[in-house]
Amino acid sequence: MQISREQMLRAYRQMVTIREFEERIHVDIQRGGIAGFTHLYAGQEAVAVGVCEHLTDTDTIISTHRGHGHCIAKGCDVIGMMKEIYGRQDGLCKGKGGSMHIADLDRGMLGANGIVGGGPPIAVGAAISAKVLKTGGVAVSFSGDGASNQGTVFEAMNMAVVLKVPKIFVFENNGYSEHTGFSYAVGSKDIVRRTEGFGMPVFKADGYDFFSVYEAMRQATELSRQGGGPCAIYAECTRFFGHFEGDPQLYRAKDEVARLRAENDSLKIFRQRVTEANLLPGGDLDQVEGEVRDLIDRAVREAVAAPAPTAADVLTDVYISY
Amino acid sequence: MPKISMRQAINDALHLEMERDPRVIVLGEDVSGGAGGTSGEREAAGGVFGLTKGLLPRFGEDRVIDTPISESCIVGAANGAALTGLRPVAEIMFADFVGVCMDQLLNQAAKFRYMFGGKARTPLVIRMTCGGGMNAAAQHSQTIYPILTSIPGLKVVIPSNAYDAKGLLLTAIRDDDPVIFFEHKSLYMDECEVPDGDYTIPFGEAAMVREGEHVTVVALARMVPLAIGVVDKLAAEGITCDLIDPRTTSPLDEESILESVRATGRLVVVDESPPRCSVAADIAAMAAEKAFHHLKAPIIQVTAPHTPVPFARELEAAYLPSPEKIEAAIRKVLSGR
Ligand SMILES: Cc1ncc(C[n+]2csc(CCOP(=O)(O)OP(=O)(O)O)c2C)c(N)n1
Numbered sequence: 001m002q003i004s005r006e007q008m009l010r011a012y013r014q015m016v017t018i019r020e021f022e023e024r025i026h027v028d029i030q031r032g033g034i035a036g037f038t039h040l041y042a043g044q045e046a047v048a049v050g051v052c053e054h055l056t057d058t059d060t061i062i063s064t065h066r067g068h069g070h071c072i073a074k075g076c077d078v079i080g081m082m083k084e085i086y087g088r089q090d091g092l093c094k095g096k097g098g099s100m101h102i103a104d105l106d107r108g109m110l111g112a113n114g115i116v117g118g119g120p121p122i123a124v125g126a127a128i129s130a131k132v133l134k135t136g137g138v139a140v141s142f143s144g145d146g147a148s149n150q151g152t153v154f155e156a157m158n159m160a161v162v163l164k165v166p167k168i169f170v171f172e173n174n175g176y177s178e179h180t181g182f183s184y185a186v187g188s189k190d191i192v193r194r195t196e197g198f199g200m201p202v203f204k205a206d207g208y209d210f211f212s213v214y215e216a217m218r219q220a221t222e223l224s225r226q227g228g229g230p231c232a233i234y235a236e237c238t239r240f241f242g243h244f245e246g247d248p249q250l251y252r253a254k255d256e257v258a259r260l261r262a263e264n265d266s267l268k269i270f271r272q273r274v275t276e277a278n279l280l281p282g283g284d285l286d287q288v289e290g291e292v293r294d295l296i297d298r299a300v301r302e303a304v305a306a307p308a309p310t311a312a313d314v315l316t317d318v319y320i321s322y
Numbered sequence: 323m324p325k326i327s328m329r330q331a332i333n334d335a336l337h338l339e340m341e342r343d344p345r346v347i348v349l350g351e352d353v354s355g356g357a358g359g360t361s362g363e364r365e366a367a368g369g370v371f372g373l374t375k376g377l378l379p380r381f382g383e384d385r386v387i388d389t390p391i392s393e394s395c396i397v398g399a400a401n402g403a404a405l406t407g408l409r410p411v412a413e414i415m416f417a418d419f420v421g422v423c424m425d426q427l428l429n430q431a432a433k434f435r436y437m438f439g440g441k442a443r444t445p446l447v448i449r450m451t452c453g454g455g456m457n458a459a460a461q462h463s464q465t466i467y468p469i470l471t472s473i474p475g476l477k478v479v480i481p482s483n484a485y486d487a488k489g490l491l492l493t494a495i496r497d498d499d500p501v502i503f504f505e506h507k508s509l510y511m512d513e514c515e516v517p518d519g520d521y522t523i524p525f526g527e528a529a530m531v532r533e534g535e536h537v538t539v540v541a542l543a544r545m546v547p548l549a550i551g552v553v554d555k556l557a558a559e560g561i562t563c564d565l566i567d568p569r570t571t572s573p574l575d576e577e578s579i580l581e582s583v584r585a586t587g588r589l590v591v592v593d594e595s596p597p598r599c600s601v602a603a604d605i606a607a608m609a610a611e612k613a614f615h616h617l618k619a620p621i622i623q624v625t626a627p628h629t630p631v632p633f634a635r636e637l638e639a640a641y642l643p644s645p646e647k648i649e650a651a652i653r654k655v656l657s658g659r
């Protein structure tokens with residue numbers, strides 16, 4: 001696999017940023033600073049980063065309700081994101097959207113999305129744009145195991161194949177849709193074969209291993225960028241927190257998260273891989289971690305201090321002109 | 323009489339009716355939860371707001387159905403089951419997700435009876451959580467009931483308290499037409515006195531929440547408790563209002579509203595939906611058309627603005643009708659000629 005030292009360090013920085021961002025929000029929510037529904041991505045970092053490290057601002061992604069990781073991986077400003085989650089006037093979406101609706105169109109980030117299954121059809125449209133406008137870009141949708149059962153996702157897969165557009169479906173199977181297990185809700189228990197049934201290749205990846213996702217996405221982009229039509233990536237992974245902040249997680253075995261944190265932590269796995277193979281010295285990784293912690297501290301400090309939106313702001317941005 | 327929450331009242335009604343009528347089934351996402359989980363706890367949720375708790379252990383998996391995330395098929399399957407002998411109570415977790423399954427409501431459930439020349443019977447209830455107040459932002463806070471109220475063939479129920487919720491839900495499940503049952507998420511924990519046993523509240527019969535002389539106030543859902551606060555406060559000043567909660571918007575108890583407006587000559591309608599083509603506009607138009615000569619002042623509508631529901635605390639607070647806005651409207655309609 002070809003990946004430079006700089007790329008590896010960058011990927012690690014992105015993964016650590018997602019982790020620190022989420023761990024910090026988990027704590028801050030209990031202090032009452034953050035309103036609304038918040039779904040944390042911690043545990044799944046290798047997928048977002050392994051996918052997005054192959055993308056540029058010309059490529060588009062669309063995310064889910066669990067969107068922070070995808071946003072960070074696609075290059076959204078972390079301080080702007082934190083401000084948005086705190087509902088601030090200078091947040092990335094001016095406090096109008098919050099955690100579930102963070103978007104940055106300049107970065108090709110078409111939004112987190114509160115409607116499960118809302119994203120993939122939109123990404124088909126982005127792929128049509130890429131094809132018609134000859135941007136050379138690909139459009140990527142992220143969907144969970146739960147979303148994979150939504151009719152809109154089936155429609156998107158079929159239409160992408162029919163239209164042969166540069167569209168990559170990323171399925172992140174974290175084992176649950178809310179309180180319901182994957183093995184119950186996905187009838188065939190096999191998202192890969194179901195996706196292949198639509199007529200596209202699926203690249204399987206280990207969702208805990210950045211390098212595995214990175215390699216799968218390399219193959220996927222190679223195919224889709226060269227006019228080979230849509231394809232998919234399938235990765236099994238886990239979320240370290242509940243479905244939403246406040247979820248008592250009664251559906252989960254008591255020791256499940258502790259075990260996964262010990263054995264299936266994508267950050268630890270990354271560190272082990274690169275230090276054992278002498279690809280990167282541990283000190284470099286330590287330094288990244290320190291810098292990221294400082295960044296997250298600063299993001300929270302600035303978010304807390306940032307001005308709140310005003311009543312007049314309610315009325316803006318409904319239309320461009322009216 | 324015991325005081326219980328609206329959540330408990332709805333849960334009680336579901337238990338009562340499933341016990342009474344074996345044709346009643348419940349289906350939706352995470353209505354019990356826990357299937358395929360690793361803890362072995364089969365009822366790990368009982369609905370994301372706990373509305374369906376206890377149904378699975380009591381009535382079993384055939385009648386309490388956890389579905390995949392597939393709103394079109396949840397409502398479609400409820401339609402089909404209703405046409406063929408069951409009395410399904412489907413849950414759409416958030417009313418906003420009606421966007422995903424609109425065809426099954428708009429073109430299927432609402433139309434069978436009419437299109438099939440009166441031969442179909444679709445005894446179906448679709449429960450959904452609606453409304454703001456939880457900073458849940460644009461895709462999890464809408465009211466939606468104006469859209470569904472406008473569809474001939476659907477009945478629409480919007481309770482504002484635990485007592486009404488229980489009686490109206492029992493009526494809804496026993497009704498032979500498709501009924502959309504809205505539960506305002508900010509009312510779930512509000513308590514009032516609710517009888518233990520079975521009772522029903524007819525559709526199309528408004529509740530006269532307060533009686534007065536000077537102004538008619540019509541309010542829906544969470545706006546009812548807000549309006550009660552304002553009306554009681556103004557009563558201490560000698561300004562008295564009829565406060566009317568229509569409880570169902572389809573059918574709508576026009577006569578109760580008109581009778582009050584004819585007596586007071588002044589009307590304020592309060593709803594948290596955006597103003598265009600809304601229930602508030604509908605009621606205002608009805609009063610203007612049918613009680614025009616009794617009106618002493620222009621009708622005032624207190625609604626949300628024509629915008630999506632914003633996220634930030636300050637924005638949502640400014641978006642939603644508040645007691646201050648309701649009070650200002652009542653004072654204005656009194657001063658208006
Ligand atoms: C159309 C729609 N239906 C239901 C929901 C409620 N909901 C939010 S997230 C979720 C589970 C999604 O599971 P999955 O796709 O596996 O994503 P994960 O939460 O595991 O990241 C559900 C049912 C929703 N937001 N939108």
Ligand SMILES: [Mg+2]
Nearest residue numbers: 144145176177
């Ligand atoms: Mg999942």
